[in-house]
Amino acid sequence: MDGPGRGRFSFPFRAEVLWKRRGKKFEGKEMEGNRGLKALETLVFERDLCTMCGACAQMCPYLVPWKGRIVKLHDCDLPEGRCYEYCPRTRVQLDDLQEAIFGIREPDPEMGVVRRVLATRAKDPEMRGKAQTAGSTSAIVALALEEGVVDGALLTRKGDELLPEGVVVRDPARVWECAGSSYVASPTLAALNRERWNGDEKLAVVGIPCQILALAKMKGSKLPNPTARPKVVLTVGLFCTWALNYGPFSRFLRERFKAESILGMDITPPPERLLLVKTQQGIQALPLDHIRPFIRPTCAICWDMTSELADISIGTLEGRSGWNTLIVRTQLGEEILGRAVERGLLEVEEMRMEELAHLKEASLLKKRRAILALKERKEGGSLYLDPIPRWAHLLEAGSEEVAR
Numbered sequence: 001m002d003g004p005g006r007g008r009f010s011f012p013f014r015a016e017v018l019w020k021r022r023g024k025k026f027e028g029k030e031m032e033g034n035r036g037l038k039a040l041e042t043l044v045f046e047r048d049l050c051t052m053c054g055a056c057a058q059m060c061p062y063l064v065p066w067k068g069r070i071v072k073l074h075d076c077d078l079p080e081g082r083c084y085e086y087c088p089r090t091r092v093q094l095d096d097l098q099e100a101i102f103g104i105r106e107p108d109p110e111m112g113v114v115r116r117v118l119a120t121r122a123k124d125p126e127m128r129g130k131a132q133t134a135g136s137t138s139a140i141v142a143l144a145l146e147e148g149v150v151d152g153a154l155l156t157r158k159g160d161e162l163l164p165e166g167v168v169v170r171d172p173a174r175v176w177e178c179a180g181s182s183y184v185a186s187p188t189l190a191a192l193n194r195e196r197w198n199g200d201e202k203l204a205v206v207g208i209p210c211q212i213l214a215l216a217k218m219k220g221s222k223l224p225n226p227t228a229r230p231k232v233v234l235t236v237g238l239f240c241t242w243a244l245n246y247g248p249f250s251r252f253l254r255e256r257f258k259a260e261s262i263l264g265m266d267i268t269p270p271p272e273r274l275l276l277v278k279t280q281q282g283i284q285a286l287p288l289d290h291i292r293p294f295i296r297p298t299c300a301i302c303w304d305m306t307s308e309l310a311d312i313s314i315g316t317l318e319g320r321s322g323w324n325t326l327i328v329r330t331q332l333g334e335e336i337l338g339r340a341v342e343r344g345l346l347e348v349e350e351m352r353m354e355e356l357a358h359l360k361e362a363s364l365l366k367k368r369r370a371i372l373a374l375k376e377r378k379e380g381g382s383l384y385l386d387p388i389p390r391w392a393h394l395l396e397a398g399s400e401e402v403a404r
């Protein structure tokens with residue numbers, strides 16, 4: 001198959017329908033009355049705001065992921081659609097989503113709803129060796145499958161030629177096959193739309209913040225869903241500051257390495273700031289500045305570093321090599337963490353004061369940057385975070401109140 005949908009759809013692929021920035025300004029009126037694919041095109045694709053989360057793709061025959069892009073195969077005139085509704089870059093009513101998930105409006109402005117923050121790592125050193133940071137994510141997902149909390153887990157695997165994709169795993173032993181981070185944005189959520197479900201399955205999803213946000217919007221949506229869907233009962237959110245554009249980044253890598261020789265990638269914290277490419281020939285270090293041009297433009301307006309809408313959020317613990325930072329946000333998260341410790345799958349330590357302070361600072365910094373970037377964009381910025389959360393006003397005003 002050399003084009004999206006070739007062989008699967010009766011109409012030919014229209015290569016010219018990849019979205020290009022046309023510099024078209026957003027005008028509220030233009031979108032009046034449309035909350036479907038047309039509005040998605042104008043507000044998200046044409047403004048280069050797509051995160052590639054995959055939530056809109058493969059629900060209908062018109063939108064498919066293809067080599068790092070979402071491709072439109074045909075126009076759609078429907079006045080409203082789930083593609084628009086679920087997108088993390090159309091209207092986000094954050095307070096409502098937080099209230100629906102946690103029963104709390106306007107939580108902690110620094111990192112959202114937080115029950116506990118811990119340093120964790122998978123107990124088994126062999127498993128840790130397979131993981132990106134310390135294996136807490138894979139250990140928790142495998143446990144949720146083993147204990148029947150969920151029937152399946154939607155994960156991301158590195159597909160061919162470094163192109164990541166969503167995959168549903170039902171066997172706990174296979175969770176570790178997806179360990180490791182792909183820093184290329186992955187249309188993971190398209191697998192939710194693509195898979196065949198009977199409607200009774202319970203699912204865990206591991207995702208970056210924009211994917212977790214799309215899932216929260218899906219859960220809150222009142223639009224009828226004609227197809228069977230699994231119930232997403234557990235969300236494990238990863239920390240994220242940016243993801244890369246597949247096309248230009250893979251070309252950049254291919255000029256330097258053979259795709260099949262790349263085993264994985266990692267990013268070193270400041271002051272080093274390097275992208276480490278692990279190859280069969282050894283580790284190659286590239287200055288992070290060389291890959292900045294490949295960061296997706298939408299990441300500039302992303303306010304969420306710690307996956308604030310997840311049950312459990314996991315990232316790298318800076319300054320303590322081989323440990324994860326783990327934030328417990330819900331009762332279910334608390335229970336699963338408790339079981340993982342009880343069964344000796346996870347090691348847990350307290351976070352040090354300075355580590356916690358650093359985490360809060362980094363999270364606030366991302367929010368502050370996003371608010372400034374949104375303001376710079378002017379057109380339609382308010383549409384995405386609408387109403388604008390209180391912390392955004394405080395950060396914009398440079399108030400110290402938000403840091404307390």
Ligand SMILES: Cc1cc2nc3c(=O)[nH]c(=O)nc-3n(C[C@H](O)[C@H](O)[C@H](O)COP(=O)(O)OP(=O)(O)OC[C@H]3O[C@@H](n4cnc5c(N)ncnc54)[C@H](O)[C@@H]3O)c2cc1C
Pocket residue numbers: 130131132133134135136137138139154155156157164178179180181182183184185186188206207208238239240241242243244314315316317324
């Ligand atoms: C694009 C991206 C940016 C990140 N940026 C930061 C950051 O700035 N700071 C920080 O502390 N941590 C960041 N992380 C998280 C970090 O890389 C680790 O995933 C996290 O520390 C968990 O480590 P682990 O060893 O527990 O994960 P593992 O046990 O190795 O599990 C990793 C999980 O990540 C999932 N995954 C891999 N690639 C993707 C992807 N592209 N999209 C969605 N899910 C994926 C897999 O399904 C797997 O379940 C980022 C991750 C990604 C994917």
Ligand code: SF4
Pocket residue numbers: 040044045049050051052053054055056057070083086087088089214
């Ligand atoms: S951000 Fe996600 S839902 Fe929105 S257009 Fe892109 S892939 Fe689709």
Ligand code: SF4
Pocket residue numbers: 051185208209210211240241242243296298299300302303304
């Ligand atoms: S920074 Fe935000 S928008 Fe960009 S990939 Fe990460 S979660 Fe998605």
